[in-house]
Amino acid sequence: MSAPSFSLVGLGPIINRWKYYVAGAVALAALVSIVVALLLPNVYRSTAVFIPTNPQTADPDRLLEDNAEVRGKLELGSRAEDLDRVITIGESQPVAELIIKKFDLYKHYKAGSPGDDATDNYVLSEFSSNFSIVHNERDAIELTFLDEDKNLAAAVANTMVHVIDSINQQLTLENRRTVLDLYRKRYDYLSTSFERSRRELLGARRRYGIYGFEMQGRYMAKQIVETEAALRKAEGGGGDVAGLRRALRGLTRADGGNTINLESYVQGIDSVTMFSQRVKDLQERLIAARSAFETAELTIKGHISSIYLVQKAYPATRKSKPFRTLIVLGSMLLTFTLSVVFVSLLELYRHNRARALQAA
CATH class of the missing domain: 1.10.287 (Helix Hairpins)
Structure with a gap:
């Protein structure tokens, strides 16, 4: 026997027969998602924008050249290697550990005392998930940090910029001392x-x-x-x-x-x-x-800076996430879709079983 075929038009009667159950599931999902969305804390985003320079232009031997146009002048144009170097420094674990220690993020993330591998990995993972440093289309670096405390988010972002600048300067400091x-x-x-x-x-x-x-x-x-x-x-x-x-x-x-x-x-x-x-x-x-x-x-x-700070990070005036309306609407749509699929499969099962009993 051939299996019965279903179309989207055929879903109408099925949904109508199960409308109270479907509506109840959607209403329950809406209620639960509203409660969950309201319990989610506001997360704020702070972003600092800067342009890296070539640290070699800050060397004393270059600053003392006879060319007055070169003396004491840092190159503003960002080279690919300068951008990659700054991003690599920003994403390095020593920088992350320094920031975690400076702002006592173990306590902030309620992870417990440092020293335990699981605790250390959790805090480092949480920090990494809230931190991003990218090269934008304007050849600048955007450093962003997310946190429930908007003032802490801005402080962490600005401190990260200073740490990156300091480490970037250290790359040529030994050469400067030799000169x-x-x-x-x-x-x-x-x-x-x-x-x-x-x-x-x-x-x-x-x-x-x-x-x-x-x-x-x-x-x-x-x-x-x-x-x-x-x-x-x-x-x-x-x-x-x-x-x-x-x-x-x-x-x-x-x-x-x-x-x-x-x-x-x-x-x-x-x-x-x-x-x-x-x-x-x-x-x-x-x-x-x-x-x-x-x-x-x-x-x-x-201590000539190796970066040009275009915009320092400021405390956000509005939240970055969560999008509570989107969470509620998404959960209702997902619940409705799953409910329709479930009742459709249930109707299909009943139809096939009834035909099997008639054939027997």
């Missing part, structure tokens, strides 16, 4: 070299009696010319020839007794010139090295 140490060593080396060269220059000036090139040269030339003229005049008669000869010898010979004399001046001018140029060069490099070291030290101590 700073190189600047310190360079400054110390130049400072030592400058002091040594300055002492060598002072020793050369004392040794050769050279304290000024132009004025001293003019002074000696003038004195030598005047002394020679006086000597020639004295040799003609009427002058102290011996005294003038000693004076001329003192001006021209190193063993003449004068501190400033032509022979020492000629012998030492090259050495003093070389030491003077060396000291001047070291002085300029020392000043530049000192400036570079101070700037690099300030850069590290300044």
